[in-house]
Amino acid sequence: MKAILSILFVGLLTTISFGQTALGGGFSMLKAFGVKAPYFGGHILAEFPVDEYASFYGKVTFYGKQTGENFPVYADAINFNTSPSLLEVDTKTTFNYTTIEGGRRLYFGNGYDFGFAPYGGTHLMAIFNTSKVEIGDYDKSLYRLQSGQESKGNVFNLAFGLSGGVKNDFSWGTLYFEASFDYAILAFPSNQTAVNGYEQFGSPLLFTFALGYKKNIFF
Numbered sequence: 001m002k003a004i005l006s007i008l009f010v011g012l013l014t015t016i017s018f019g020q021t022a023l024g025g026g027f028s029m030l031k032a033f034g035v036k037a038p039y040f041g042g043h044i045l046a047e048f049p050v051d052e053y054a055s056f057y058g059k060v061t062f063y064g065k066q067t068g069e070n071f072p073v074y075a076d077a078i079n080f081n082t083s084p085s086l087l088e089v090d091t092k093t094t095f096n097y098t099t100i101e102g103g104r105r106l107y108f109g110n111g112y113d114f115g116f117a118p119y120g121g122t123h124l125m126a127i128f129n130t131s132k133v134e135i136g137d138y139d140k141s142l143y144r145l146q147s148g149q150e151s152k153g154n155v156f157n158l159a160f161g162l163s164g165g166v167k168n169d170f171s172w173g174t175l176y177f178e179a180s181f182d183y184a185i186l187a188f189p190s191n192q193t194a195v196n197g198y199e200q201f202g203s204p205l206l207f208t209f210a211l212g213y214k215k216n217i218f219f
Helices: 002-016 192-201
Strands: 020-032 039-051 054-063 071-077 086-107 116-135 143-145 152-170 173-189 205-218
Touching: 020 054, 020 173, 039 086, 039 205, 054 205, 086 143, 086 152, 086 192, 116 173, 116 192, 152 192, 152 205, 173 192
Parallel strands: none
Antiparallel strands: 020 039, 020 205, 039 054, 054 086, 071 086, 071 143, 086 116, 116 152, 152 173, 173 205
């Protein structure tokens, strides 16, 4: 699913990249409500003005992973003569975020491509989470993990959000800072590993921040 949406995003850029287009990228931070630590990453951006005060944009953001606390899984003895018959194995769960968003921005004051201006907008966001379980050492010749304990799972979310920011144009490009609030309206975990990771690291309420640079290109 992530690959398909990425291809559609690139196709969108190829299809509507005419006239004036801004391309850029920068640093990003995501804070999931109820999760102590934020996620850090980077984004790439394409923006297409429709007039002096409005534009459409698309953005892809990749965030690094977080590692959770140890929790046990269990392995059964392969041979009945092995003692103990049930072995507790330590694991760690890692969890990350990748987002693809598209929306509309409205600029105020000096507008889209001149000087300093605040802006606001709305967007839709597809969210992809990967949850992985890193399993500790145990003797695989004597034990095997109980069934249903997958080492990897995925969560797909669809969210809508509001954003606001400021930008300033220079002769060499545009700097911008933006903050967003998103609410996930659904979540589809692929297995129990995905559910466990999302319960530990995920949230339907997301706060994101982006600092970046973009440059107008004329075709």
